[in-house]
Amino acid sequence: MVYIYSENGGNVMDKVNVKPKIVVTLSADQDQWESLYEKISDNELYIDIIEYRADLCGGEKAADYIEDIKALKEKFSDLPIIFTYRTHGQGGKGMKEPNEYYKLNKEIISEQCTDIIDIELLLYEDLRNELIQLAKEKGIQVLVSHHEMEHTPSLKELKALYQHMQQLDIDYSKVAVMPEEGRDVLKLLTAVYETKQDSHHHIVGIAMGEQGKLSRIAGGAFGSALTYGHIGEEATPGQLHVQQLKSLMEIYQ
Numbered sequence: 001m002v003y004i005y006s007e008n009g010g011n012v013m014d015k016v017n018v019k020p021k022i023v024v025t026l027s028a029d030q031d032q033w034e035s036l037y038e039k040i041s042d043n044e045l046y047i048d049i050i051e052y053r054a055d056l057c058g059g060e061k062a063a064d065y066i067e068d069i070k071a072l073k074e075k076f077s078d079l080p081i082i083f084t085y086r087t088h089g090q091g092g093k094g095m096k097e098p099n100e101y102y103k104l105n106k107e108i109i110s111e112q113c114t115d116i117i118d119i120e121l122l123l124y125e126d127l128r129n130e131l132i133q134l135a136k137e138k139g140i141q142v143l144v145s146h147h148e149m150e151h152t153p154s155l156k157e158l159k160a161l162y163q164h165m166q167q168l169d170i171d172y173s174k175v176a177v178m179p180e181e182g183r184d185v186l187k188l189l190t191a192v193y194e195t196k197q198d199s200h201h202h203i204v205g206i207a208m209g210e211q212g213k214l215s216r217i218a219g220g221a222f223g224s225a226l227t228y229g230h231i232g233e234e235a236t237p238g239q240l241h242v243q244q245l246k247s248l249m250e251i252y253q
């Protein structure tokens with residue numbers, strides 16, 4: 001058996017055993033920012049990364065989002081930020097057309113105000129690849145995401161989705177699905193596990209809803225690099241409060 005130096009920081013036999021980072025998904029209207037800052041401060045011990053969900057934060061233009069992110073950076077300089085504008089078709093509230101989505105993300109990248117940018121796999125290939133390239137040039141990590149909000153594709157389809165992402169010059173490959181039965185959660189975790197065997201990307205797999213909670217707590221044992229939680233209300237079905245998430249994840253460390 002070959003021993004591999006793991007992302008866990010120790011010698012383990014299993015390449016896929018990673019310690020996931022806890023990402024808090026932020027959503028707030030403009031008048032709720034002050035109380036949101038307090039909630040982040042109260043929970044800083046349980047958060048590794050902040051996800052700024054632009055589609056849930058009330059603004060309209062890149063300038064609104066940039067202002068919010070700069071304020072977050074000023075207050076929480078140790079926490080990296082993921083910028084996400086989740087479109088309607090992918091389970092978010094964002095109503096921008098592909099060209100507007102491209103323009104917005106381009107402005108965010110050019111401003112260099114985020115550490116990681118979430119780009120949807122289904123964006124037109126040329127626009128998507130341009131954003132990836134631009135982010136790389138600016139030293140911003142890229143997370144390519146795909147959400148299935150209604151069901152869970154077959155294991156073969158899930159692996160194909162991850163394989164598609166492996167062809168891209170990115171840092172994170174993320175797939176989120178909605179399970180209809182327990183077996184769907186196993187499919188997602190199997191796809192993460194098998195993809196991680198020979199991938200240099202950070203692989204992220206999330207099963208949403210009640211049944212999917214297992215993937216949020218135990219995903220690291222299968223190779224999932226990020227797990228998303230909340231500090232108020234769940235942004236997506238099945239999200240756990242970051243405090244509960246961290247304490248449940250401790251059984252794997």
Ligand SMILES: O=C1C[C@@](O)(C(=O)O)C[C@@H](O)[C@@H]1O
Pocket residue numbers: 025051053084086118145174176206208228229235236237239
């Ligand atoms: O992709 C994800 C994961 C997520 O959908 C979840 O289920 O926790 C929450 C989103 O904000 C994030 O962009």
